[in-house]
């Protein structure tokens with residue numbers, strides 16, 4: 685059995701997902717649900733199992749344990765990266781594992797050039813491939829007549845527009861929650877660092893001491909910025925968009941982003957699923973991987 689290992693290399697974490705059926709097209713929905721989807725866009729592949737690796741952790745043990753649980757005889761890998769050193773590290777770790785297990789390894793790097801996605805931006809090669817991968821995934825999730833807005837709350841926060849014809853139109857980039865927390869600490873004399881765990885749950889907007897005030901600002905600042913960007917992107921559209929939310933900070937803000945005229949869906953593995961969808965489309969392209 686081989687399946688596919690999709691990898692999304694971000695600036696904070698490397699995310700791996702195992703897709704046992706990637707390459708096969710047996711997961712398209714039937715009946716009424718199928719009528720809601722474009723013919724060329726079967727349902728989004730979902731990972732059976734995922735692994736997240738932080739840059740300051742050791743990777744060998746968790747990676748070996750995760751691979752043991754998959755019982756695969758070939759490492760078929762599709763990788764999308766916005767952080768070169770972490771990408772090199774994970775590919776080296778996988779090659780070591782392949783050698784140790786005497787199994788074949790095949791790594792495909794995903795770039796704007798081999799994704800099933802039209803980009804309407806000035807320099808597609810400079811757009812983070814994670815943004816493009818989530819757009820590929822959004823094209824598998826959205827109704828064929830509806831545009832999508834994809835919000836990725838990672839190291840940075842991105843809010844991107846995918847038009848109803850499936851094109852990546854660009855979007856907005858702002859500092860992520862942890863990055864903002866660190867900047868407040870590093871660039872002032874008096875402000876402490878607010879740890880991420882302290883952002884779980886909605887803080888009171890009127891902080892009664894410094895840390896509570898920082899928490900209020902970071903949390904509601906991110907929520908407000910995202911809501912404003914969605915509203916402004918939505919203003920350009922004639923059809924109500926579907927909004928998809930992903931990334932490390934998505935669970936804590938998901939329920940607060942919804943607006944009066946759009947529906948928000950939390951999709952935890954959007955970039956991984958987009959990478960699996962891209963690998964599927966490459967495998968079905970003559971001359972593809």
Ligand SMILES: Nc1ncnc2c1ncn2[C@@H]1O[C@H](COP(=O)(O)OP(=O)(O)O)[C@@H](O)[C@H]1O
Pocket residue numbers: 693694695696697698837838839840860861862863880881883884930931932933936
């Ligand atoms: N409990 C939390 N509350 C708010 N934000 C969080 C929390 N946990 C993680 N984050 C945010 O998620 C980011 C990591 O998300 P991730 O999607 O893995 O990033 P990347 O793709 O950039 O590596 C952190 O930088 C931080 O901003």
Ligand SMILES: CC(C)(COP(=O)(O)O)[C@@H](O)C(=O)NCCC(=O)O
Pocket residue numbers: 693694695696766810811812813814815837838839840841842857860
């Ligand atoms: C905006 C990003 C830093 C987000 O990365 P992440 O938060 O997922 O680590 C990444 O997509 C990137 O490096 N982009 C390059 C510039 C661009 O997308 O236009």
Ligand SMILES: [K+]
Pocket residue numbers: 694814836838839931955
């Ligand atoms: K990301």
